[in-house]
Every structure is written in C-alpha cells, then in structure tokens.
Amino acid sequence: MIFGGGFFYRLRRVTLPLITGNYAIGALLVFVKAVSEYGTPATIGQRIGFSVFVTAIHHNATIAPINFNAAASLSSLLIFICFCIWFLQNYVTAKKSYKLVGGKGTKLVVKKLxxxxxxxxxxxxxxxxxxxxxxxxxxxxxxxxxxxxxxxxxxxxxTLAHYSQLLTENPRAVQAFRNSLFLAFFSATIAAVLGTACASIIYFSQTKFRKVLHVMSLLPDMLPSIVFSIGIMIFWNSIFHIIPLYNHIGIMLLAYVTLFLPFSVQYVTSSYTQIADSLIWAGSVFGGTPFYVFRRIIFPLLLRGIFVGWMMTFIISFRELVTASILSPPNTLVVSTFIMREFEQGSVSVGMAMAVLTVLFTTGTLVIINSFLRREES
Structure with missing residues (x-):
C-alpha cells in the first residue's frame, strides 16, 4: 500500500469491502439451493422427523390422501421466498459492483508462499x-x-454379489438404467437444439422480444425443481382428456428439457460473447448469406459451448430425483428413484451399488467428452 497501513487495516478497509458483495451473493445462492434441496431431507430428514418445504410438498402431491391445494400453496410460498432472495441478490450485485478493468495495463504479480x-x-x-x-x-x-x-x-x-444382482438378476435395475439413459440423452439433445436457437435469437434480435425470451429461457433455473414439477403435474393432469401426456414417460422428457434448458442457453450465450463481430461482418462483406455465415463461421465456434451444455444437461438429467419421483408413471423407475426405493426398503447395499455404477458412468461420459473437446481444439 502506497499510503501505509498494516495487514489488518488493509483487510478491514480495502479487502473486506471489495469481497463483501461476492460473499453475499454466494450466501444467497446457497440459501436458495438449500431451501429447494430434496434429496438430503427426503433420505435423512424423514428418518428423524425433520420436515421441510420440499418434503411437505412432495408428501401432499404424491401420497394419499392427495392434496393438490396444499402442495400448490406451499409451492407458491416457496416461489415467493426464492424470488425475494433473487431480488435481494440483484440489489446486492448493483450496490457492490466495481470496475476492475480500466484503460491502464496491469501487471500480474505472483506471490511465492x-x-x-x-x-x-x-x-x-x-x-x-x-x-x-x-x-x-x-x-x-x-x-x-x-x-x-x-x-x-x-x-x-x-462381496460383489450386489453388483452381480443388479446386472444379471434384477431386470428392474437394468430397465431403470435404460430409462435414465433414454431421458438423459434425448433431453440433453433437445435442450441443446432449443438452447442454441434461443441464444441465437437473443444474440441477433434487436426487438424487445429478445429480453422476454432471455428471461423465459432462464426462468426454470430460478424456480425450485419441485415447484416446477408440481406445476407441470397439475397442468397436464387438468388437460389429460385433451392431451393424455400425464402418466407417460413423455411428460418426464418434457419436464427435463424445460427444467435444464437454461444450461444450454447460458453456455451457448457465453460462446456468442466470445465471437468478434468482425468475423460476422467479414462473412457478409464477401457475399455470404446469413445462413451460410451461421453454418460456416458462427456454428463451428459455438460447438464447444453446445457440447458443454449438452454434457451438463446429460449428467444432471441422468441422476435427477425430484422430477422423476413426482412425474414418473406407475412402475417406471430411473436410477435415482431406484436407489431411493432400495434405500427405503432396506436394501441399502443394492442401492449404493447402483449409485456407484451411476457415478462411474457419468464420470466416464464426462472424461470422454472432455477428451473429445481437447482433441478438437488441438
């Protein structure tokens, strides 16, 4: 420090004011994720009689006597809490923003420990x-x-008997794995296509519709997944006589695509921000049509963001629990609900064997896709 001051003075007057905003934002995000978390309170909390918002909503919506009104009321209250935290986060962000990149160059200083x-x-x-x-x-x-x-x-x-039982003696486990693979692959693929289309419209459009589309595409990420699933269940149940999608695996695919669409939109939008406008202008100057410019210039530069968004959607969809536990048709299991069922029935070792296989599969998929992306860059 040019003007002096000891370590604690610099920490109190310079460092802490700069990082307070980031800490506040992080705390608010953790609060929203914690208040909407389902897996932990469903497995541990219920065993000790500790009920929270999400378990009460799930109980009213799935366990007889069904009480959709109570589930909807609790969901509305949870939405109100999350939106209050979201507005508070925006307020903190606006008050604690700093211009750290200016016109003067900066020198990287490496401090040896x-x-x-x-x-x-x-x-x-x-x-x-x-x-x-x-x-x-x-x-x-x-x-x-x-x-x-x-x-x-x-x-x-x-013993390895639990793994052998899963792979050879338990057809429901194999079918659960296939269902998860089907839902994860197609939801990730559809979300990648829709996310690329939404990000492209947001990037190129000059109308007010782009802002509305941007907010709508990111809205599922602002809502707790259990609230979103309850809304889908009530809506499609009410129009079952018109479109019989409820109690069909298609409603799970629809929910997965809608719920995880923000991942694709955010990653593709991030890729768009790294593309210089001069590349697009150069393609237009040399006579390229908008479709040609997109196909030969823009799309190859977006591929990494599209693949990363696909990978995130695939992995999260493969292990999704809340949506599957609420919207899955009768006698239809995925890996998450299979693990939960085995845990509740006392077959903990079998459920944990499925959990290990799931982690190995998703980790292997992540490694393969990352290797492919690195090979494409080189």
Whole structure:
C-alpha cells in the first residue's frame, strides 16, 4: 500500500469491502439451493422427523390422501421466498459492483508462499477434499460391498454379489438404467437444439422480444425443481382428456428439457460473447448469406459451448430425483428413484451399488467428452 497501513487495516478497509458483495451473493445462492434441496431431507430428514418445504410438498402431491391445494400453496410460498432472495441478490450485485478493468495495463504479480503457508494451504485443500468427497464416496463404495451391514467392515464381509444382482438378476435395475439413459440423452439433445436457437435469437434480435425470451429461457433455473414439477403435474393432469401426456414417460422428457434448458442457453450465450463481430461482418462483406455465415463461421465456434451444455444437461438429467419421483408413471423407475426405493426398503447395499455404477458412468461420459473437446481444439 502506497499510503501505509498494516495487514489488518488493509483487510478491514480495502479487502473486506471489495469481497463483501461476492460473499453475499454466494450466501444467497446457497440459501436458495438449500431451501429447494430434496434429496438430503427426503433420505435423512424423514428418518428423524425433520420436515421441510420440499418434503411437505412432495408428501401432499404424491401420497394419499392427495392434496393438490396444499402442495400448490406451499409451492407458491416457496416461489415467493426464492424470488425475494433473487431480488435481494440483484440489489446486492448493483450496490457492490466495481470496475476492475480500466484503460491502464496491469501487471500480474505472483506471490511465492513460504513453507508454512504451503503446508497450511495444502492441508486445507486436502481436508476439504476428504470431508466433501472422500468420506461420502468411501462410505457409498464400502456400503455397496458389505455382505451383512451388522458386521461392518470386518474381514470376509465384502462381496460383489450386489453388483452381480443388479446386472444379471434384477431386470428392474437394468430397465431403470435404460430409462435414465433414454431421458438423459434425448433431453440433453433437445435442450441443446432449443438452447442454441434461443441464444441465437437473443444474440441477433434487436426487438424487445429478445429480453422476454432471455428471461423465459432462464426462468426454470430460478424456480425450485419441485415447484416446477408440481406445476407441470397439475397442468397436464387438468388437460389429460385433451392431451393424455400425464402418466407417460413423455411428460418426464418434457419436464427435463424445460427444467435444464437454461444450461444450454447460458453456455451457448457465453460462446456468442466470445465471437468478434468482425468475423460476422467479414462473412457478409464477401457475399455470404446469413445462413451460410451461421453454418460456416458462427456454428463451428459455438460447438464447444453446445457440447458443454449438452454434457451438463446429460449428467444432471441422468441422476435427477425430484422430477422423476413426482412425474414418473406407475412402475417406471430411473436410477435415482431406484436407489431411493432400495434405500427405503432396506436394501441399502443394492442401492449404493447402483449409485456407484451411476457415478462411474457419468464420470466416464464426462472424461470422454472432455477428451473429445481437447482433441478438437488441438
């Protein structure tokens, strides 16, 4: 600091005011995700009698006696809370924005850490990875391999029979995996096509409709997925005599595409922002039609964003729980509802074996697509 001041003075008067806005935004986002989370309270909270918004909504909408009015009322209240947090986030963002890129050049300064600082930094990273990733995944893998839960991780109490049962003796598990693969692939593909179309209209259009389309395409990301699923269920149930889509796997595909469309829109829009206008102008100057310019210049530059959006939609759709548990037709399982059912029926090891296979499959898909994208760049 040119004008002096110790470490705590700089932290209190310079650093903290700059990062307060980011911390506030992060806290608000965590609040919205926590208040709309379903998996954790459904598996752990119900066992200890701890009910939250999402479990109460799910109970009223799926368990007899069905009470759509109560589910809709709780959903409306949850929407109100989420929108209040969204407006508060916009307010904080507007008040805590700083112009960090100016006309003057900046020099990157690399600070070398001392031995004690390196130990502390690596210790923090390792501890975070162990607590957030290592312990949960270790527990899942060990549970899938245990023969008798009462004996714990004793010698001789490990077996691969649960995996063999899933792959050879349990046709419902195989069908659940196929259903998830079908829904994930087609929802990701349809969302990629629609997301590219929406982002293109938003980028090229000069009318007020572009703003409306932008908000509508991102709206599902602002709503809790359980509220969105309840709305789809009530709407299609009310017009079942006109379009019999309710209680059909098609309604799950429709919900997945609509719910995860914002991923494709955001990634393709981000790719558009990296394309210089001069490239488009050059194509037009040399006689290229708008379709030719899009096909030969713009679309190849958008491919990475389209693939990344497809990959995110595929992985999230493959393990989606809330929408599947509410909208899945009778006797139709996906991997998430299969795991939940096995967990509720006491077959925890079988459910965890399916969870391990799901993680391996989605991780392998992620690695393959990333390798393909890196090979295309080189």
């Amino acid at each position: 001392s031995a004690h600082q390196k130990i502390a930094a690596w210790g923090y990273i390792i501890a975070l990875l162990v607590v957030a990733i290592g312990i949960p995944y270790f527990s899942v893998v060990m549970t899938s391999l245990i023969r008798l839960r009462g004996q714990g991780m004793a010698s001789g109490n490990f």
